[in-house]
Structures are given as structure tokens and as C-alpha cells.
Amino acid sequence: MPAPLFPLFADLHGRPVLVVGGGAVAERKTRALREAGAEIRIGAPALTPTLAEWAELGLITHLEGEFQPAWLDDVWLVTAATDHADVNAAVADAANRRRIFANVVDDAALSSVQIPARVQRGPLQVAISSSGAAPMLARHLRERLESELDESLGPLALLLQRLRPRITAQLPDIATRRRFFDTLLQGNVPGLIRAGRLYGATRQLLCLLGAPRQRPKRGRVALVGAGPGDAGLLTLRGLRLLNQADVILHDRLVSPEVLALARRDAECIEVGKQADGPSMRQSTINALMLEHALAGKTVVRLKGGDAFVFGRGGEELQALRAHDIDYEVVPGITAALACGAYAGIPLTHRDHANSLRLLTAHGANGPSEHEWADLARPGQTLAVYMGVAGLANFAQQLITHGRAAATPAALIENGSRPEQRVISATLDTLPALARQHAVASPALLVVGDVAAHADTLHWFGAAPLRPDPADEKKPWPARAA
Template sequence: MQLYPLFADLADRPVLVVGGGDVAARKAAMLLRAGAKVTVGAPVLAPELRELLQQSRINYRAGSYQSDWQDGMWLVVAATRSRPLNRRIATEGHARQRLVNVVDDPALSSFQVPAVIDRSPLLVAISSSGVAPVLARRLRERIESLLDPALGSLLQLAQRYRTRIRQRHADLAARRRFYDWLHDGPVNALLRAAQPLQAERQLVEVLSRREVPAQQGSVVLVGAGPGDPGLLTLRALRALHEADVILHDELVNPQILDLARRDAVQIAVGKRGGGKHTPQSSIHALLREHAQAGRRVVRLKGGDPFVFGRGGEELVFLREHGIACEIVPGITAALACAAYSGVPLTHRDHAQSVRLVTAHCQQSLDTLDWAELARDRQTLAIYMGVATLDQLTRQLLAHGRDAETPFALIENGSLPSQRTLTGPLRDLPALAIRHAVRAPALLILGEVAGLAAASHWHGELLGGDAGRLADAA
């Protein structure tokens, strides 16, 4: 072991930072977060450091470095641009038995600043002994994604009640069961939902009992996004890591399912049009069955649960049956497909509003207000409309939409197989047939779709010229 890992208590202890630039500002800010009394020495200060000085949060030694700046300091950070000066600061610090860090120079340093994940009071520090700082940063990012931001609040709450917990559960095995309940049960869920008072009440109520409550099941309605695993949110990833059971839509990318806990039970509840179809009542029954058996269930939906995903129906069902539920939003197809095809959904010159529309069957088409949809200066984002493109086009033209209105039809949005078909509205059905566009695909209709010809950047670009706005882009 090349380095001895430790966590230093610097609260109210004097620390010296030599240097007045951006790097020194970052080091000073981190030391202030740890409660240190920071002195910065430099001829001039960067704006961030000047602001800290104006707020009386740091002390300032103006001018060139002097040896006596180190008097009384617990540790020293050398963050100047001069290696000879940094070497002098380090040499004098070591002679005075100070801990010295020279930024980006492990050979001169007696301590190094690790990559840190902060869930105070939990801290996770990663060091590569200065050999591979980029790897340390990447590991920090990976671990960061696994640790819920609410974990710090949970630990602070447990710390406040530690004595009462030990008194109530003197037996070590019972205490462990209690802490498992605390981490996996309703207290943590309430903290994640930004309800700290309710979380504390729940903890106090359970501490009044003698027995540790049985673990209750729960459901998380998770949006898997449009397909690209890189667009999955951190909260969604954590839910997949915690799940005992995953009920997933057919369109969820298998690469996203591969990110789940290895021993989680995965159940496909597909609803692809014209193919396998799981009734919503069956999905409700599965959610209730597994949650009431004490399991942590993830209902994994493509896009966002509350945008044409029946998440609202499932939430109502779970509430009616007293099952704890959280919602993790996902990037809905309209946002992702627009971004990946280079189409802004709004534009101050061309579209002041966006309408999200579903058009997967004749029944849904019959409920639409076509006169409103045919108005100009708005963008239509039409979900599940591949099978009804002919009717969509006829209705929009019949209600006054300009036949030259540009469209962008995005198939497999955000995936490597994405194709973006462009052209004028009058040619939409014929072009879709010519290029054999298949679901899943999202239709964007409006003047902004004309920007796809110039701004498209992902996947294949097909079709006619919808680029009336391209020259202006």
C-alpha cells in the first residue's frame, strides 16, 4: 500500500493555500466545506477567491510567498503555476512536518486529495496514488451513480436516533434487522420523496414497538427513456439495482435490462400493437402480487411513465391497495427524438407551443380536435402514429394545415438504428411506405421539422427535402 488512507478533521483548523488562480479557488472551496480556516496567499486573487474574501470566508496574504506563511498551519496546498516555487513550498513544509499537497505533482506531495463522493456524513474517497487521476474520476462517477442522494439524510437521521435504536434493540441481530428495514423501507422512501418530517415520524413510531416490522413491498414506476442506455437517469439506474422484480415493456432496450441486478426476476408485459398484448388488469395483478409479498418491484416503461405510458392508471391502482409507490421520470420520446434528429420542438420564429398526441388506433384518432391540431406556429409530436399516417395526413390537410408543412418521422429514436425521414406533409404516407418505416417511430410535424436537414446528427437521414428552414439554420 503506497498511501495510508485517512480522513482528516479540519474543522476550525488553519490551512494554507498558496496560489490565487482557478485551481486554488477550487481547493479553497473544498477545504471550506470541511470547515477549515483557510488562508490564501498570492499576489492577486481570481474572482471566486475575491468573492470569498469579501464574504470574510478566507484570510488573505497578499504578495509573493513567504516561509512564515506556514507558521501554525496544519496542512498546506501549493497551487501556483511555478514548479520551482511549488518545490520550495513543499520542501519547507516537509521540514516543518506539515502535510503538503502540490497540485498535479505527486512526487512533491506528502498527501493527495482523492476523488470524493459526498453523502455526508458518508464520504467515499478514491485514489490512484496520483498515477491515474482520470481513472479515479471515472470510478467516482460510477460509484456516484449508485449512491442515492438521500443516503446522507438517512444517515443523519439514524445518527440522531442511534442511542434510542440501541436501547430498543439491544440484541445485535435484531438491531441489524432494524437497520435493514431503515435502509430498505418507508423511511428512506420518504426521504427520497423530500418528506423528512414524515420520515422521522415513521422512525419514531416504529421505535415505539418492540418488534422490527416485516419488510414491506413497494413499486417504483420507472421511465426507461427512449432506448439509449446513456439516457437512463441515475435514479432509474439505482432503482434497477435495488429491484427484486422488474415488469418491463416490450420496447425497453435489452441493454437497459442488462443494467439491472443480476438476480432480479424480469417479467415481460409487452403491449406492442398487433402482437403480444398483456392486459392492463394483468399488469395490475402482478404489481399487487409481488409488492404484497414484500418485494421491491420496478415497473419499467419506455420513455416516461406519465406520457402515454398508463403510469397514472397504475399509480391510482397502487394507492387504492395501500402499496407504497415512487415515480422516476424518464426522457420521453418527443424530447429524445427531436434532440437526436436536430429538431427543436419550439422556436421563437416558428413554434410557440408543442402538442403531444397519441394516434395509435381509430379510436384515439376520433377523439382529436383536428381544427386545433391543424393550426400553424405550433409543433405536433405524434406518438404511435405509424399505422395511421394516411388518416393523420388526410385530416390535417382537410382542416387547413399547409400541404408543404415539413415533417420528421424518427424511427428507433436515440438507438444506433435510428432513421429520420423528412419531407412535406402531403408526401408523408408515400415516403413512409417507400422507406418501410416501422414502429416504434415518432412523428414531428411543423415548421421546426425543416431544420432536420441541416441539424441532423444521429443515425441515417432519409427522404424528401424538408429543408425550407435549413438555409436559415
């Protein structure tokens, strides 16, 4: 087994570097070297348009022609990025004779140095190398880290760089300094930076610096939209916060697949609410958020869909604000968007709908009241949350106030999940079909001409369930007591 590579981060700022080759790969390598501030020389008979433009602007120096060993004069590093194996071998051989590190693209045997896959957040860099054995594995790990490392790490690193002399002077003992950084990174400073509050983050850091052993008196809360159920629809910011949370207060509708992405030692508490079943009172949920945040913990309030679309997110922020708890809001893909997409229903379509209404059939004190005549106008799409229990009444009200009984309508049950079902019918026949198939919450109702596209554009799960033509004229069954 060959010896492992020795990792280094090279300071190439202002130092001459040679790239042999003028194609797309050479351009990619040159772009990275420019970011490092190197003085770049490009040796090649011809250049890509971008490289040619950089040369014309004086950003790089073009050495025109075939490779010559003299090109290596004074350089610190050379990259061979041509399509010709013999040229790349000649570059590597000439570099070795001069004891200059050489990187030959896609040829580990000829390379005396390799360029790792990188994840960069400001001055913070994570380099990944497989020693040339499996470049695709290194690339895969880089993609994983790109999703897990928050963008706020860059500004945080710059802040720590600026305050490093002060931190070192006040905390000369390495063990004490390590405890300080542990407290810092588990506290509010990263969240303040993420929210764009650099001044507040600096003040908090300086406060901690004066008392490095103290745990922050207050934690913080993130309202995170979990989306409709498919874990792949969770945002990167939401994923990062789930991996930082001490406590997760989650809705009943948050899928197990999303919860499985959370930090393994986080305390998960279900705070489910259900319109027609047992629910935790909103005041109790607010109290739980406050209790854990006041204990200095990082809390994620994980809500199905989006916290600000019929998710009571505003009420919860008011409770946090009243107790001076720091918070942030991470949007989620709301049910209307996700269910429509997974059912093949475009919520707007220039031939069918010029507006979209997001409605709820269940308000704070029971069934919602609406301006029915306004909702009955054609040319609009209605996306109705929590509409299963009152479906028959909702449909009847629209028809009574002028919406055509034959208007296409669809129910999407468990949208985006493996058990998704789509019930496609018309406004007058949908309630009976929903009862026939025992549709249950969570389900989104879509009313409007666009709903007919579920029959032709569906792509996820089983085809929509349609009414039996023989049953279409039967009266709606009476509601169960």
C-alpha cells in the same frame, strides 16, 4: 512497489491551515477547506478575485508576499498550490522539518498527504485515491459514483446520526444491529426520504426499530420512464432505482441496453403492450405490481418514454393508491422530445411553430377521435404517438379539414436507437412512402413546417428517406386487408 497510503478523514474545523498560492488551483483547494470549517491562511503575492473577496470579508487571512517558513507556525496542514516548483519544494521541505502534513498539488513525491477525489452526500463521504499513480482514474471513479449514489443518502445519514443513541441503546448486539440496517436500507425509508417525506421516514424507521427482524410487510413501486431507447438518455434517478429493484416490469419498447443497466439479480418480466399485436392487459400489469409490492419487494415499473405521456402511468398509480402501496414517479424523456431531437426536428421554432400538440392516434378503445378542424390550423406542430397504422386516415382528415397537402411531415422510426430511420415527405405523400419502406412501430409522426428541418439538420444515423419525385403524384396504395 511503494507502500499504500493510509486513509484518514481529518477534522479541520477551527484549526489553522495554510494554502500557499493565490491562483485558480489555490482557490479550488481553499473552497474545499472552507467547507471543512478550517481557519484558512492564504500566502501569496496576489489573489484571485474570489480569494480577494473572501479575504476582505474576513473569511480567510491573506499573508501577502513570498513564502516564509514562519507562515507554518501553528498550522495543522499545508497545501502548496503555486506555479513554481522551487516554491512548492521549499514549502514541502519546511513542513517536513516541522512534522506538518503537506500536500503539493500534482506532485506525489513531495507530498506527505494527498487530497482524494470525493463524493459527498451530507455527512457521508466516499474518498478515492490512486496514491498519486493515476489521478484521472480516481476522478473517473468519482464520476461513476456521483451517478450511482442517490442524493437521499445525505438526509438518511443525518437521520441515522440523530437516532444513533437510540438505535445503539435498543440494539446493543452488533449482529442484531447489522440485520436492522440491512432491513432498513432494503425497505421504504430511503424512498420516503427521496420523496421528501422525512416525517414518514422517521416513523417507519422507529417502527422497524421495534421489530428489527421483520421484513417490511409492503414494498414500494417506482414508475420509471426509460426514455426512447438510447441508454444514455436514462435519468440518474432511474439508473439508481434499476440498481435497487427486486422486480422490473418492463414494456416491450424498453431497449436491451437500458435493461442491461439493471441489478444483475433482479427479476425482469416483460409486460409489453402493442396497439396492433398481442398485449398484456392493463389489469394483469396492475395485478403483478401489487403482487410483488405486497410481498415486500422493491418494484420498478419501467416504461418506454415517459409514464405520464400516453404511458398509462396515471391508471397504474390509481391501482397502487387503492391498495395503499407507496410509490414514486421518475420522469423519462418522452418520444416526442427524443425523436424530434435525434431527427434534427425542432418541435417549436419561432419562424414556423408557436405551439406543440402531443396526440395519440390510438385511444383506450381504438382509434382516437380529434377536433380535426382545430388540428388543421397552421402554425402548430403535431407530434403523434402510435400513428403508423392509421397514418393514411390521419393525413386525409387533416387535409380534408384544411391543412395544406404540402405541409411537411416526417416519421421517426426507432428514434434514438442505432436502427433509427427518418421518413421525410409532405402530408399527402408520407403515407405512400411509409408503406413503401415498411415503417413499423415504434414510430412518431411529426406534422408541421418544422418537420422540413429533418432534411437539413439531421445528425444521427442515416439521412432521411425522401420520396422519388416521379412517384409524388401517384395515388396512395390501398390498405392491406
